[in-house]
Amino acid sequence: MAMANNSREDVSANAEWILVQEEIYRRISETHSFVRAVFSGRRRNHQPHFDRIDVRPVRIKDELKVQVEFRGSDGVITKNLFSNEFSELALLDSGFSHFLVENRAERLEVRLGKKGQLFRKLSRTNLEPEYEHDKKKKRFLEERDPYLIAVGISDSEGRIKPSMRDKYLQVEEFLKILETSMSAIAESQDPIRIIDLGCGHAYLTFAAFRFFQLKNRSVNFIGVDVKSKTRERNEEIAKGLGIASEISFVNSAIAEYPVLEVDVVIALHACDTATDDALSWAVKANAKVILAAPCCHHNLHQQIKEKPDALIQVFQHGILAVRQVDLLTDALRAAILEVVGFSADVFEFVSGDHTARNLMVRAICVSAESNAERRKADKLREYRHTCALWGIKPAMEERLELGGIPLSD
Numbered sequence: 001m002a003m004a005n006n007s008r009e010d011v012s013a014n015a016e017w018i019l020v021q022e023e024i025y026r027r028i029s030e031t032h033s034f035v036r037a038v039f040s041g042r043r044r045n046h047q048p049h050f051d052r053i054d055v056r057p058v059r060i061k062d063e064l065k066v067q068v069e070f071r072g073s074d075g076v077i078t079k080n081l082f083s084n085e086f087s088e089l090a091l092l093d094s095g096f097s098h099f100l101v102e103n104r105a106e107r108l109e110v111r112l113g114k115k116g117q118l119f120r121k122l123s124r125t126n127l128e129p130e131y132e133h134d135k136k137k138k139r140f141l142e143e144r145d146p147y148l149i150a151v152g153i154s155d156s157e158g159r160i161k162p163s164m165r166d167k168y169l170q171v172e173e174f175l176k177i178l179e180t181s182m183s184a185i186a187e188s189q190d191p192i193r194i195i196d197l198g199c200g201h202a203y204l205t206f207a208a209f210r211f212f213q214l215k216n217r218s219v220n221f222i223g224v225d226v227k228s229k230t231r232e233r234n235e236e237i238a239k240g241l242g243i244a245s246e247i248s249f250v251n252s253a254i255a256e257y258p259v260l261e262v263d264v265v266i267a268l269h270a271c272d273t274a275t276d277d278a279l280s281w282a283v284k285a286n287a288k289v290i291l292a293a294p295c296c297h298h299n300l301h302q303q304i305k306e307k308p309d310a311l312i313q314v315f316q317h318g319i320l321a322v323r324q325v326d327l328l329t330d331a332l333r334a335a336i337l338e339v340v341g342f343s344a345d346v347f348e349f350v351s352g353d354h355t356a357r358n359l360m361v362r363a364i365c366v367s368a369e370s371n372a373e374r375r376k377a378d379k380l381r382e383y384r385h386t387c388a389l390w391g392i393k394p395a396m397e398e399r400l401e402l403g404g405i406p407l408s409d
């Protein structure tokens, strides 16, 4: 966090805080790019009138104003104001400690510490303002959804916690992808068998469960993670939600978890070759849909000794070399999935603002299609050619038989 320290007990008189306040008001007044602001928390020795203030732009009779929601013990009061009227309320000095302001391109987070220190962080975003008066954007899961509250993305009053905003956006993006990937299993009315390999704190597991529940589709869900603590936590949450008979959590390494027949496999940010374990597990489990977001690609980096001449300039720069090999890793994962009878695509999962490792590999089983065998043979030939060029054997290939053709050495 970029930070400026200052030892004064009361920041209200501090020149830096005054500048930051001006910046916050300026960002809110730029109504064409302003997306939302949240003022929350309590500054030491202060007692704000409200628990939280939410601000967003709103179009009323062709004029852009800011809609301010004051939330407190007496409920919610909403006012629509011009931005100069908003700044005249001097809400920044009314005792809050946390300030978040987002516009189309940037997120500004400001925190006033116990001793009056001012912490300021600026990061990139890619957001769109929503101007419709009282019209909420359609979400897969509303902020107050009991599942979001149970997993800790929303607070007990049903509002997304500022620190969990990115996770919520990730959940929404993931559910969008899940929805568009389900045609392969749409026909069947049987319970959907779904497994999350490397589920961690199961934010996406519970979100996917809820997604199907809201569509009245019954599911048998398993979450697998090598960490036993996550299992205990997730089981408690499932119990609290009354779904312990439909979702279970297992403490196991992916590679050691016995293969079952399943319909859908998800594996999001399972580290390094754990993604290869998950993809291979999914292939052996005859999954119809696989959604994997790889991360931490070390495997091929360790293998590549000779770089192809055509990429000599790329390998002169560390960051470009890393990205090149990351891309190669995921491209070859997708290629193997094609070799074994899936149609695979790779696309951006969430915005790349916080990490370059934001790709999703999606695979839909197409091995029943008429030209499947020919297509698989073509893909295998291409795959072998690329591996020979780089002198590599991807971790996923180690875990699978690629159609009985000799493995590359």
Ligand SMILES: C[S@@+](CC[C@H](N)C(=O)[O-])C[C@H]1O[C@@H](n2cnc3c(N)ncnc32)[C@H](O)[C@@H]1O
Binding pocket: 197, 198, 199, 200, 201, 202, 203, 204, 224, 225, 226, 227, 230, 252, 253, 254, 255, 267, 268, 269, 270, 271, 274, 277
């Ligand atoms: C970065 S977290 C991602 C959690 C969750 N999928 C998400 O996207 O929010 C990665 C998780 O994968 C688990 N993991 C890593 N390698 C694993 C393996 N080989 N077998 C099982 N779990 C693994 C870790 O314990 C961790 O909980």
